[in-house]
Amino acid sequence: MNTTKTALITGATSGIGRATAHVFAKHGINLILCGRRQERLDTIQKALSKQTNVHSLNFDVSDKKAVANAINALPEDFKQIDILINNAGNAHGLDAIQDGNIDDWDAMMDINVKGLLYVSKAIIPQMTKRESGHIINIGSSAGKEVYPKGNVYCASKHAVVAITEGMRIDLNPFGIKVTAINPGLVETEFSKVRFKGDAKADNVYKGYKALQPEDVADAIHFAVSRPPHVNIADLLMFCTAQASSTIVKKE
Ligand code: NDP
Ligand code: 8X3
Numbered sequence: 001m002n003t004t005k006t007a008l009i010t011g012a013t014s015g016i017g018r019a020t021a022h023v024f025a026k027h028g029i030n031l032i033l034c035g036r037r038q039e040r041l042d043t044i045q046k047a048l049s050k051q052t053n054v055h056s057l058n059f060d061v062s063d064k065k066a067v068a069n070a071i072n073a074l075p076e077d078f079k080q081i082d083i084l085i086n087n088a089g090n091a092h093g094l095d096a097i098q099d100g101n102i103d104d105w106d107a108m109m110d111i112n113v114k115g116l117l118y119v120s121k122a123i124i125p126q127m128t129k130r131e132s133g134h135i136i137n138i139g140s141s142a143g144k145e146v147y148p149k150g151n152v153y154c155a156s157k158h159a160v161v162a163i164t165e166g167m168r169i170d171l172n173p174f175g176i177k178v179t180a181i182n183p184g185l186v187e188t189e190f191s192k193v194r195f196k197g198d199a200k201a202d203n204v205y206k207g208y209k210a211l212q213p214e215d216v217a218d219a220i221h222f223a224v225s226r227p228p229h230v231n232i233a234d235l236l237m238f239c240t241a242q243a244s245s246t247i248v249k250k251e
Contacts, residue, residue, distance in 0.1 A: 006032065006081055007031055007082065009087060010034045012031075012033035012087075015189055015190060015213045016188060019217035022048065022214075022217065023217040023221045024052070025052045028051070029224075030054070031055070032074065042056070044056075061111055062107075062114060062115045062118075083136070088116075089112040089156075090190060090194065091153040092153075094150070094194060094195070097151045105152045109155075113160065127174065132174075134178075134179070135177070135178045136181060137179070138216075139164065139182040141238065143159075144236060146245075160180070161180055164180040164234070178233075179223045179233060181219055181235050187212055187213070191204040207250035208242075
């Protein structure tokens with residue numbers, strides 16, 4: 001019996017998703033890498049193919065047809081997905097609700113919430129059929145606590161935590177594990193995206209040691225490597241300097 005598992009990771013071209021792909025490859029997990037930046041997908045696939053079998057898919061998670069088409073067209077060797085890492089997402093803007101940009105709100109709800117649902121919808125039926133699988137949703141400390149100007153991003157991550165709980169309940173009869181990993185500040189391209197390339201992004205991780213994407217990837221691998229009877233349901237992780245969304249000890 002082939003015991004090698006296959007993981008599909010959304011947002012594998014950067015940050016937490018890319019670091020997770022590296023850790024999984026080191027442990028011999030087959031990979032389906034997803035993202036929109038083809039050049040990055042090619043580079044990561046080339047590097048990790050030395051360690052494991054890798055396939056990449058280019059689609060926007062907020063485009064439901066593109067999601068279904070990409071996943072339905074997977075080659076035979078990659079059709080069985082044992083582990084789904086719903087990681088693609090970002091914050092767009094940091095504005096008081098009265099100043100918020102509607103396009104930013106649409107992007108966060110469409111990608112962080114609906115995108116996660118579209119990808120899950122395309123994969124859950126094969127997991128329920130086999131009565132096995134593990135879904136890991138990347139929430140955030142912003143899914144546990146709302147902070148000033150975080151409004152819609154925090155709402156999108158509260159939704160991720162709620163959807164994770166709903167999945168765990170509904171998929172319980174099928175023996176499917178469902179996990180939320182909720183990090184605080186992680187030094188990735190997240191702030192570059194949030195501030196649309198503005199220099200403000202450079203200050204977010206200054207004066208303290210933020211979580212690194214590899215720290216979160218380790219936690220994700222911990223969750224997927226527990227024995228069959230153990231499910232890490234919900235994990236909140238901060239760097240040592242962070243106590244809450246608004247309390248960070250800086251030099
Ligand atoms: P990055 O910006 O470094 O990575 C985001 C990833 O998401 C990229 O690979 C990007 O790929 C992908 N992505 C974004 N939009 C889409 C889309 N519409 N369709 C497909 N893929 C998309 O950020 P992080 O690694 O930090 O973020 C990963 C997850 O972690 C997000 O859900 C974020 O909310 C969450 N998180 C981040 C924290 C942080 O402080 N950094 C803390 C807590 C949670 P591409 O552009 O190639 O499509
Ligand atoms: C990312 C962490 O604090 O910027 O989810 O919302 S935070």
